[in-house]
Structures are given as structure tokens and as C-alpha cells.
Amino acid sequence: MTALAIRNASVFYPVPGKPSVHALKNINFEIHEKEFVVALGASGCGKSTLLNLIAGFMAPSEGEISLNNRIITGPGADRSVVFQKHALLPWLNVLDNVAFGLKIQGHNKEKREKIARNFIALLGLEQFEQSATYQLSGGMQQRVGIARALTSDPDILLMDEPLGALDALTRERAQELILKIWRNTGKMVFFITHSVEEALFMGTKLIVMSPRPGRISHVFDLPFSQRYFETGNARAIKASADFIDLREKILQIIFTDESGDEHE
Ligand SMILES: Nc1ncnc2c1ncn2[C@@H]1O[C@H](COP(=O)(O)OP(=O)(O)OP(=O)(O)O)[C@@H](O)[C@H]1O
Ligand SMILES: [Mg+2]
DSSP states (O other), rough: OEEEEEEEEEEEEEEETTTEEEEEEEEEEEETTTTTEEEEEEETSSSSHHOOOOOOOOOOSSEEEETTTTTTSOOOEEEEEEOOOOOOOOHHHHHHHHHHHHTTOOOOOOHHHHHHHHHHHHHTTTGGSSSGGGGHHHHHHHHHHHHHHHTTEEEEEEESSTTTOOHHHHHHHHHHHHHHHHHHHHHHEEESSSOOOHHHHHHHHEEEEEEETTTTEEEEEOOOOHHHHHHHHHHHHSSSSSHHHHHHHHHHHHHHHHTTTOOO
């Protein structure tokens, strides 16, 4: 079943006194149930713009985006966003941060704490429920952000470089955690990263984007996360010959884009 559909979407950003920026040109793709779609591409190719369209933070200049056959016209509880900076509320403890969206939605204290505790446990944060968020490490703060995003039971999780600020070891652990959550919850995921290795490891589908104007240049189906669920050995997968071959192929595509070689 097609759940998210992006049809002929283009975005022009107006710039005072200059020609407008053509941030996205004629984007077409779909995210199906249980897919984990990763977007990769040179800086400025329009990845965040695309995520913002799906989130409903902005409207496309042309085209349309729909979720479960309903056109997206603004933000909604069927989509949750996890940003690179977790955007937690420093005056609230972990439990209240995770439950915050439910409070806004008007759920009573008992209900929202029950739901929040479920996701706090899923993210392995039980011991930190009462902690202030500034007492947590960056990786733990990001887990709080993910728990909060899950509380509204969205159809799709939108993640814009969620692991970009983490050290290498924490990042690898967080990748595995997100994959397990994705499998356990069955959510669709749209995930932006600058790391080719992370993209290949996590996605079931990879879209590679090119800049000026932003567009999708390549699409790959990926087998590696499935392999991870079968073997549990992330490092061995990332060191395997077919993983490395594809990684080098994609790096080549992106470096060619970065050096200004236009495809049009
Ligand atoms: N509000 C805005 N006004 C004008 N131009 C913008 C605006 N937001 C983004 N742009 C431009 O649109 C293009 C796409 O930006 P976007 O942030 O979507 O890229 P990105 O792929 O997410 O980049 P990065 O990898 O650096 O995060 C860039 O050229 C950017 O400068
Ligand atoms: Mg971005």
C-alpha cells in the first residue's frame, strides 16, 4: 500500500532582490508501509526542504504531498519529526518532555504518563525518567527526542540528521536502536543523513539527491538492515564486500555532484 506520495513537488524560495532559489525540482516518490527511506546528497540539495514539505511546515510551490490519500496541508499528529538538535524543554524532566505532546493534545496526566513510560522503556531510559534533560549525554537526549516523537503514534517518523552530533560509538549504537524500534513499531521512516555508511546500513530504500536544483538522481533498494536482523552483527555487514562496493559507488555519485558537474 502506498502511504506517502509526493507528486511533481517543486519548491522555489523567494530571495529579495535576487532570482528565487529552485530548492526542489519535480520530486516524485512514494514511501510504502514499513519502508525506511533514507535521503542522501550534497549540502543544499534540498533534503531538509523535502522533509519540511512532508512535515507540513511549508507547502510546495508546485505539486502535492499526500499521506493515506489525504493531501498534507499542515503539521499533524500522523507525522513526527526528530531534529539533529533534540529541541527538548530544559525546565521539564525526561518523563514530562516525552509526555509533552500528549499534554498539548489534552490527554490527562495518568494516560499521558502511561504512554510516555512505555516509550521511555522502549528507548532504555527508565532510570532517567525523573532526570533533568541537561544531565543526560547527547545520545541519551536524542533518545528522549525519539521517545517523544513516538508518543503521538505517528504513521511516519521524519528524522533530519538525528545522529549527526553523536560520537562514532554512540552513533552506531543509536543506529541499531532506531532499526529495532522501526521493526517493533512498524512505522514508516524518512531519514536524512550525510553518512553514506549510515544510509546504506539503515534504509530499505535510498534516494540520492543532486543540487541546483534539488532533485532525485538515483534510487537504490537496500538489503543490509534486513541482514542485520538476521545476523545481529552490524560491523560485519558494514565491512562486507557488497556494502563497500555500493558505498564507494554512492560516494562517487555525490563527489561528482559536489564538484559542480551538472546533470541537466
Ligand atoms: N528559507 C530559505 N530561503 C531561501 N533559500 C533557502 C531557504 N531554505 C533553504 N534554502 C536554500 O534551498 C536549498 C536547499 O536547502 P536545504 O536546507 O533543503 O538543503 P539540505 O539538503 O538540507 O542541506 P544540508 O545538507 O546542508 O542540510 C539551498 O540552496 C538553501 O540555501
Ligand atoms: Mg538539511
